[in-house]
Amino acid sequence: MRSLTPLKKQVVKLSAVAVVAASLAAQVIGALLPNVPLLITAAATGLAAEAVLHLWQKDVLYAVAKTHANVTVRQVLRDFLLVAGLLSMDLRPPEAVYLPLLFGLLLFYGLHFATQAASVLVRRSRTLPVLTRNIDTSGLRLSAAPPSLLLRNPGARLLLFGLPATAGLTAAAADAAPGLAAWGVSLSVGIAAVGLGELLVRLPRRKRPADTEAALEWFENWLAEYRPTVGMYFSGGSSSAYQANMWLEPLAALEGRPLIVLRERFMMQKIGATDIPIVCLPKVADLMRLEHSTLKVLIHPANSGKTSQILRIPTIKHAFVNHGESDKLSSCNPYAKAYDEVWVAGPAARERYALADVGIEDRDIVEIGRPQLDAIKPYSGPPTGEFTTVLYAPTWEGWDGNPGNTSVVLAGENIVRELLADPGVRLLYKPHPLTGSVDPRAGAADQRMREMIRAANQARRIAPAAPSAELELRSAELAALSTNSFRSGADAMERMILQTAPEPGRSAAVAEAEARWHEAYWASLPAGEHQIITDARPTLYACFDITDVLVSDVSSVVSDYLSSGKPYAVANTSGLDEAAFRAAFPTVRAAAILPPDGTGVAALLESVRHPEKDELAPARAELKAHLLGPSDPPSVVRFNAAAQALCAEADAHRARMAARNADAIPAQRTGEDAERAQRAVEAGHAAEEQQLETLAD
Missing domain, CATH: 1.10.287 (Helix Hairpins)
Known part of the structure; x- marks a missing residue:
């Protein structure tokens, strides 16, 4: 499905729905005539289409369910149409043979609905007011989750548990043997009864985990024992976790007892490997319990709708650290007035707030550098191998529709085309995770650039890389150290059991394993093969280390890349001339400027390969200090x-x-x-x- 165009995807989805609807209509006709081949074929086709929808088209299932024709309604129709078809075959005596089957089906569906009610009760008992990672939760009486088929997938459960009954009824219609139907219905009833029993044994009080009051009391006791001092507060969507992850190592290096406070349950597994205790408090009332803790300071990598809730706590000081600094307006958000202090990288950000005139007092701004950049490798000279590695990392389109936000729409394809035309270039394309989320044109351009890169790799006739034993070894090593690997049916409570207090030094071991993984990954790639990088690994900073030159937009990527001292270029899609563009955006003062048509790429590559032609090196060193502050003391x-x-x-x-x-x-x-x-x-x-x-x- 991923390789299909949006139009073809819609055709496939509509076709699947049409097959289900047509199969039910055909079953009605087959039952009324009666027509045994039609009845059997329609039932089998309908079941097959349901399986396809549940495996690959879940979004279609949700859309169809809104019409009240959900999977339960469809399966009831399917089974009882089979019974109706059997009755219309005029077999004797119908009451003695088929009445028990009818009651058996009713019993099966009764057990199904009872299982659904029990699953709701079990889910509620397993939904705690506080979620944790890296904390000993033995006092909460937690337990492993029942199979997800019982707990959260009623549609799939009905189809799977009801399959023997449907198959038996279909077989009975084929050879007029009601015994097959009886066996099938009995088997479905038995499976449903076992599933219901698996849930019911978890409902007695002694089998349930701690209730809400007990869990919150446990949490307050843990706070009193751990005595946190400095923490990070984060709330956001599933694709925004990188904003928090970049602050994990700096937070862990602080004096005191760090803590991470989250608000969304799904975010617990989005946070990267760390030994820092993590708590998730979805409800505001529970969040307020931090007021009476020893927590003194919270840093905030991003603004969100829920940020105002934690700012109500008067005993905690709040510092906005942002997830990156750029010349975009979002880096000077007036919301920053809500924080006690605004921590920025260097003098440029202080000047930016002053020019923005959004009400941030200069006395509330503190320059701290960018501590997560300390590990980035510095410039070591021009490329020495056969290929010049170029990282194209455009940002996304933003909320305001400004064409200067991203180069993807106006310039991206031209830039990629010019880079791919140079036989000595190896391109790393790393789009922003939110590309296309606001402007569909950006998403379409992103897909076209990916196709261009794939075509360029085919044109180079690069043999596919053989599986790397070293990379597989390092991947297994990381998986063994990771706390985010669970069985598919694990729920939040089961993950809390598995993500208990870490062994000392685990975070350092993960960092070393990450470094070995990246080394093995880059070594495993065929020479000269262009890469499209969208996964969490390799990381952006790891890409910096093997890159000879960066092409990007006005974004925090540029500021971070400047820490390496390497050449970089910025695409100008703002509509301003070059002089005005440099004056408006300080981060591009030491950049090569690329217009929307992509011209300038050849000159950029020439200056990278021949440093004596690089006239911007002194400007980069000066701008680095202006943007990121002094190198001593370290960030x-x-x-x-x-x-x-x-x-x-x-x-x-x-x-x-x-x-x-x-x-x-x-x-x-x-x-x-x-x-x-x-x-x-x-x-x-x-x-x-x-x-x-x-x-x-």
């Missing part, structure tokens, strides 16, 4: 210093609030209470002094 040190300073401010704020609350009710304060209030005031002054000393340092 990770500045990041930690900013976190500790904000923690001190949070401590001071808590002490002041405690003192004010104590002063608010002087008549009720005597003896020990007065001493406690005095200590709170003194602690507040001490915390303020410590904060001032930290800032001075």
